Amino acid sequence: MSEAPGEFGLIARHFRPLAGPGGLSLLDDAAVLDPPPGRSLVLAADAMVAGVHFLPDDPAETIGRKLLRVNLSDLAAMGAVPLGYLMTTAFPRDIDDAWIAAFAGGLALDQQEFGLDLLGGDTVATPGPMTLSLTILGHVAPGAALRRGGARAGDEIWVSGSIGDGMLGLGVLQGRFAPDAAGFLAARYRLPQPRLGFGQGLVGIARAAMDVSDGLVQDLGHLCRASGVAAEIEAGLVPLSPAAGALVAGDPALLALCLTGGDDYELLFAAPPGAEAAIRAIGGDTAATRIGHFTAGPPHVTVRDKNGAEIALPRGGWSHF
Amino acid sequence: MSEAPGEFGLIARHFRPLAGPGGLSLLDDAAVLDPPPGRSLVLAADAMVAGVHFLPDDPAETIGRKLLRVNLSDLAAMGAVPLGYLMTTAFPRDIDDAWIAAFAGGLALDQQEFGLDLLGGDTVATPGPMTLSLTILGHVAPGAALRRGGARAGDEIWVSGSIGDGMLGLGVLQGRFAPDAAGFLAARYRLPQPRLGFGQGLVGIARAAMDVSDGLVQDLGHLCRASGVAAEIEAGLVPLSPAAGALVAGDPALLALCLTGGDDYELLFAAPPGAEAAIRAIGGDTAATRIGHFTAGPPHVTVRDKNGAEIALPRGGWSHF
Numbered sequence: 001m002s003e004a005p006g007e008f009g010l011i012a013r014h015f016r017p018l019a020g021p022g023g024l025s026l027l028d029d030a031a032v033l034d035p036p037p038g039r040s041l042v043l044a045a046d047a048m049v050a051g052v053h054f055l056p057d058d059p060a061e062t063i064g065r066k067l068l069r070v071n072l073s074d075l076a077a078m079g080a081v082p083l084g085y086l087m088t089t090a091f092p093r094d095i096d097d098a099w100i101a102a103f104a105g106g107l108a109l110d111q112q113e114f115g116l117d118l119l120g121g122d123t124v125a126t127p128g129p130m131t132l133s134l135t136i137l138g139h140v141a142p143g144a145a146l147r148r149g150g151a152r153a154g155d156e157i158w159v160s161g162s163i164g165d166g167m168l169g170l171g172v173l174q175g176r177f178a179p180d181a182a183g184f185l186a187a188r189y190r191l192p193q194p195r196l197g198f199g200q201g202l203v204g205i206a207r208a209a210m211d212v213s214d215g216l217v218q219d220l221g222h223l224c225r226a227s228g229v230a231a232e233i234e235a236g237l238v239p240l241s242p243a244a245g246a247l248v249a250g251d252p253a254l255l256a257l258c259l260t261g262g263d264d265y266e267l268l269f270a271a272p273p274g275a276e277a278a279i280r281a282i283g284g285d286t287a288a289t290r291i292g293h294f295t296a297g298p299p300h301v302t303v304r305d306k307n308g309a310e311i312a313l314p315r316g317g318w319s320h321f
Numbered sequence: 322m323s324e325a326p327g328e329f330g331l332i333a334r335h336f337r338p339l340a341g342p343g344g345l346s347l348l349d350d351a352a353v354l355d356p357p358p359g360r361s362l363v364l365a366a367d368a369m370v371a372g373v374h375f376l377p378d379d380p381a382e383t384i385g386r387k388l389l390r391v392n393l394s395d396l397a398a399m400g401a402v403p404l405g406y407l408m409t410t411a412f413p414r415d416i417d418d419a420w421i422a423a424f425a426g427g428l429a430l431d432q433q434e435f436g437l438d439l440l441g442g443d444t445v446a447t448p449g450p451m452t453l454s455l456t457i458l459g460h461v462a463p464g465a466a467l468r469r470g471g472a473r474a475g476d477e478i479w480v481s482g483s484i485g486d487g488m489l490g491l492g493v494l495q496g497r498f499a500p501d502a503a504g505f506l507a508a509r510y511r512l513p514q515p516r517l518g519f520g521q522g523l524v525g526i527a528r529a530a531m532d533v534s535d536g537l538v539q540d541l542g543h544l545c546r547a548s549g550v551a552a553e554i555e556a557g558l559v560p561l562s563p564a565a566g567a568l569v570a571g572d573p574a575l576l577a578l579c580l581t582g583g584d585d586y587e588l589l590f591a592a593p594p595g596a597e598a599a600i601r602a603i604g605g606d607t608a609a610t611r612i613g614h615f616t617a618g619p620p621h622v623t624v625r626d627k628n629g630a631e632i633a634l635p636r637g638g639w640s641h642f
Contacts, residue, residue, distance in 0.1 A: 030364055030365035030396060042353055044351035047410075048445075049448075073350075086456050125370075127372065128452070129447065133366075133443075137364075210349070
């Protein structure tokens with residue numbers, strides 16, 4: 001035997017060009033990396049399944065980028081700087097080589113945009129839906145990582161960007177809602193924007209932070225449980241994009257979907273009163289909006305309308321089981 | 322909303338007890354870890370799909386342990402010391418809680434045996450076969466990692482333990498071969514033995530190393546390509562366990578399956594002539610056997626019988642595509 005068989009040729013053609021120095025050209029059993037001296041490592045892993053986390057007919061390019069970005073969003077939530085990633089791909093056996101080329105091309109774009117390299121991974125075949133898993137490494141100053149557990153009663157609740165676009169974008173792609181002219185909502189579903197610079201800027205300002213991936217209300221509940229506080233938010237303060245606002249204006253019931261739908265990949269954080277100027281000074285193109293406050297009491301999320309009446313939501317957010 | 326839904330309860334019940342200090346009780350978006358000062362990090366990731374990498378009716382306990390051990394084997398091949406791991410699990414939606422408890426119990430056993438903790442991960446549902454992915458972290462002295470690219474013409478080819486048990490064990494479990502009385506072969510398929518101590522002992526002795534996962538002949542071909550040498554091995558020197566030897570004695574055609582089958586998770590390495598005493602002195606319970614040598618020439622693997630005649634093999638090893 002002298003030629004590498006299909007699996008290894010696939011890796012050489014499409015994934016080797018993505019490897020950084022630590023990846024050893026994907027020729028070895030493992031990557032070797034000297035971590036930045038004097039920094040703590042930050043590590044997260046997320047998986048995506050075709051038909052569950054992305055639509056099977058989404059463009060290959062954005063599937064790779066979304067996989068990387070949902071993990072980058074976890075680094076953003078900790079205030080970390082990206083370093084590299086490992087990826088395992090379970091592809092259907094009849095996958096098209098051009099599909100993998102586009103998938104890898106998307107990853108190459110985002111590697112450049114966010115400053116990280118592929119370190120290693122595994123490529124296998126599956127008789128089921130495409131299943132992708134990515135582990136990301138970042139770094140942060142020791143003790144500086146933003147955690148979920150630091151919110152205190154009296155802290156204000158803030159969120160970056162806009163909420164609900166991802167879930168409405170999924171609905172647009174599934175034909176349930178009318179698309180906006182610019183394709184903004186569908187693009188937000190396919191290509192979330194990890195708030196890395198903003199998250200790094202929150203270090204020293206925010207008392208607690210996390211990213212919103214499973215629905216604002218449910219994720220706020222996680223933050224409440226980790227911090228031992230309750231939360232009250234005002235639905236009308238939750239920032240909607242113009243495209244989401246237009247859909248909600250036409251069908252006010254969609255507001256609940258925005259608050260619970262998930263796939264936002266925005267940062268949800270707690271800051272003490274008086275932090276507004278510091279938050280606004282972080283700059284970049286990420287806006288932040290104050291949507292409520294934490295109170296003493298057992299972990300619980302209350303959503304109120306502008307008159308203070310509680311809004312009952314059908315569910316808090318997404319759960320796989 | 323005040324209660325965590327199913328997915329988060331599952332994680333809390335089964336996976337939180339596996340988390341080490343860096344895992345932050347799996348309550349945050351990411352793990353935070355201070356890497357051992359003055360050491361290089363070693364990182365690998367492997368995926369397993371039900372029906373492809375393990376049998377759907379394998380015990381849950383050994384599935385978790387195999388997932389961890391195939392990754393530990395990659396660390397062993399680099400001479401690294403285990404540090405921690407992240408895991409993503411795509412489970413069928415109707416999975417039994419007792420199954421996950423046994424799966425996590427197996428991981429707990431191996432965490433203790435091999436000295437590492439869970440750092441984080443993701444749990445999702447899949448409509449397809451169970452798909453598991455694990456990323457492992459280890460560490461090694463800077464510059465000491467064993468690589469595939471260092472073999473030179475004249476170096477001897479060595480392999481740890483015994484070859485072929487995993488593939489024969491799969492055949493036993495599928496009813497194709499008679500089981501050995503002790504159940505050794507099936508156990509070797511379900512529970513490979515990562516050669517961590519032996520791999521660490523090879524640092525400074527071996528010129529190149531890798532683990533045998535996709536078949537001895539194919540993996541030796543990878544080592545040849547990475548090193549720019551050719552290899553000659555003598556089939557009769559390849560170490561077989563007593564159970565494998567008994568099957569091969571009954572059907573000599575099974576020797577080819579042993580040489581190409583995969584799922585061995587033994588170490589294949591190159592050492593200069595005269596290294597035998599140092600190799601034997603590594604000790605532990607891992608034996609090593611010299612099976613051939615490297616020659617100058619384009620990358621190629623030749624398998625010979627004891628009379629020097631070349632043995633033609635139907636294929637070199639396993640490829641997913």
